[in-house]
Amino acid sequence: MSCGAPCVAFFLGWIFVVANANLYEGHSLGSSCLPGYPCTLAFISDNPVILRCPYTHPRAQVSWQYLDPRWTNEQPITFLRSESSSWPSLSHAKLMRFWFRSRLIAGHLYIPSPSIKDSGVYTCQVGDATIAYYNVDFQDAGHLHVSHASLGGTILDNVTVELENGTRAELFTSWSPWQACDRCSRLGERKRVGFCYAQVTKSDQEVEKPLPCGIARRKYPMLPQRGPELRMETCRVPCDTPEKPNTASLLVFTTLHPQPMSVAHLRCPSSSIYSPVYWQEGLTKLTHFELLQKNSSQSLDKATGGGILHLTFQNGSQSTVYWCYVNGHLVGRFFVTSPATVPAPKELARSYSSIEALVVGLSIFLVFMMFLSIIQSCRRKPETTIV
Numbered sequence: 001m002s003c004g005a006p007c008v009a010f011f012l013g014w015i016f017v018v019a020n021a022n023l024y025e026g027h028s029l030g031s032s033c034l035p036g037y038p039c040t041l042a043f044i045s046d047n048p049v050i051l052r053c054p055y056t057h058p059r060a061q062v063s064w065q066y067l068d069p070r071w072t073n074e075q076p077i078t079f080l081r082s083e084s085s086s087w088p089s090l091s092h093a094k095l096m097r098f099w100f101r102s103r104l105i106a107g108h109l110y111i112p113s114p115s116i117k118d119s120g121v122y123t124c125q126v127g128d129a130t131i132a133y134y135n136v137d138f139q140d141a142g143h144l145h146v147s148h149a150s151l152g153g154t155i156l157d158n159v160t161v162e163l164e165n166g167t168r169a170e171l172f173t174s175w176s177p178w179q180a181c182d183r184c185s186r187l188g189e190r191k192r193v194g195f196c197y198a199q200v201t202k203s204d205q206e207v208e209k210p211l212p213c214g215i216a217r218r219k220y221p222m223l224p225q226r227g228p229e230l231r232m233e234t235c236r237v238p239c240d241t242p243e244k245p246n247t248a249s250l251l252v253f254t255t256l257h258p259q260p261m262s263v264a265h266l267r268c269p270s271s272s273i274y275s276p277v278y279w280q281e282g283l284t285k286l287t288h289f290e291l292l293q294k295n296s297s298q299s300l301d302k303a304t305g306g307g308i309l310h311l312t313f314q315n316g317s318q319s320t321v322y323w324c325y326v327n328g329h330l331v332g333r334f335f336v337t338s339p340a341t342v343p344a345p346k347e348l349a350r351s352y353s354s355i356e357a358l359v360v361g362l363s364i365f366l367v368f369m370m371f372l373s374i375i376q377s378c379r380r381k382p383e384t385t386i387v
């Protein structure tokens with residue numbers, strides 16, 4: 001397999017993820033966000049998210065603005081436009097980083113790996129009209145409290161703290177719904193994400209609606225630190241349709257040659273803390289339940305809810321295939337072999353050829369579709385106005 005094919009496969013995989021994955025749109029306490037009204041959202045850092053710009057159409061001139069609450073006497077600053085691909089003139093280095101890291105998907109703002117420093121106000125404009133306003137709190141995945149019910153793990157208790165001038169705050173966890181069981185017909189796992197919120201009261205009267213802890217801490221610096229949560233438990237559900245464990249509409253195939261006494265990190269495409277994901281080593285399933293109980297050379301990443309598999313390699317040679325699934329669909333295969341092992345078997349070589357043929361075919365198809373869209377736009381008659 002040529003060296004360029006993995007790069008093309010990764011690029012096509014990214015296109016597949018953005019086009020087909022159910023990207024997380026944020027946790028809102030109470031009613032859901034309404035178009036045109038301010039909305040407060042909580043996310044977990046280091047996991048992909050999308051902020052939606054409603055009522056957009058393919059030819060709309062969409063722009064996204066950002067305002068850091070620590071910036072004084074400033075208005076939201078535009079950092080991304082749909083009609084411009086040129087190098088922007090931005091006064092803040094932070095906005096330049098946004099321009100590099102974020103993308104517009106049909107007018108919606110896609111952020112692949114946000115950090116807690118990216119918290120702030122995001123607004124979407126179509127022309128001169130502001131049609132979306134998000135006050136966003138990216139909560140620190142590095143302080144994620146992980147508990148597994150099947151191992152006797154406990155969630156965080158509510159905490160009440162005294163503030164100044166007779167006010168007090170209760171810190172609690174607001175939970176998202178349980179995700180689907182990560183596999184069917186066999187013992188699997190499911191998870192739910194909890195976000196830190198603060199309720200401030202004075203004389204037992206509510207001062208304001210509960211806020212994500214990061215936003216509340218800007219108003220009340222005396223609030224203690226408290227992180228988000230990840231709760232897991234075992235589950236077993238029947239299969240709605242027969243399982244096809246070795247088929248996928250598009251998967252990423254990677255070969256690794258780790259050196260002895262090294263560490264590798266396998267990232268499952270399109271996975272995040274917000275989606276069901278599971279791993280297999282050959283035919284052996286790798287679960288949080290089993291790996292948390294033993295000191296193993298394998299571990300599942302907590303910040304991404306198991307989206308990354310960490311491997312530590314000791315002396316000696318090995319040859320292993322790792323599989324990862326998201327929402328029950330195979331999306332990644334990783335062939336891990338040390339330099340001392342024999343070449344890949346014929347079956348694996350045939351898989352390489354099949355994946356390369358798929359990548360080349362999809363590349364040609366995408367180029368063809370882009371060519372057709374250009375021709376179609378050129379043929380489109382200009383609109384005329386009759387006076």
